[in-house]
Amino acid sequence: MAIFAGLAGSVQIAVMARLGERIGIFGALAFASLLQAVLAGLLLLAVRQNLGGYAAVARQPAWLWLGGVMGLFIVLTVTFAGSRIGTAATVGILIAGQLGMGAAIDRFGWFGSERIPLSWARVLGIGLLFVGAALSLRK
Numbered sequence: 001m002a003i004f005a006g007l008a009g010s011v012q013i014a015v016m017a018r019l020g021e022r023i024g025i026f027g028a029l030a031f032a033s034l035l036q037a038v039l040a041g042l043l044l045l046a047v048r049q050n051l052g053g054y055a056a057v058a059r060q061p062a063w064l065w066l067g068g069v070m071g072l073f074i075v076l077t078v079t080f081a082g083s084r085i086g087t088a089a090t091v092g093i094l095i096a097g098q099l100g101m102g103a104a105i106d107r108f109g110w111f112g113s114e115r116i117p118l119s120w121a122r123v124l125g126i127g128l129l130f131v132g133a134a135l136s137l138r139k
Contacts, residue, residue, distance in 0.1 A: 009091065009094075010087055010091050012075075013078040013087045014082060016028055016078055016079040016082060017079060017087070018083070019031070019032075020079040020080065020082075025079050025080050026076075028079050029072070029079055032075055032079075033072060074094070077094075081093075085137060086136075086139075088136050089136040089137045091136075092129075092133035092136040093133045093136075095129065096126075096129045096130045096133035099125075099126050100126055100130070103123075106118075
């Protein structure tokens, strides 16, 4: 599933960049967010036969809502960056940032995550990915 999400992410960058060029970045963001909300609600109804998931989220600490805020920021960013630096560079930089932050989250156990130490191999892999992301900016 993660592989398909990665493939979908690249398609999303290319498509959202084109939509942003045609209707504006914020219009594209609003449409994508609305469509995602409608489809997620329908999926919730199909799986749970009710919309109780929304009420359950409302009872959780507000910091757990950051996933939705971050999702909005990611879609805004890929819509903006994709048409300016290209899909490959946007993907590379996005993944490098995700891996770097993911390593920090693992290392320090932020957000209730299990602590996973940083080995030299992880640091080297992250460093190489950052170098690759920087090189992807060259045309």
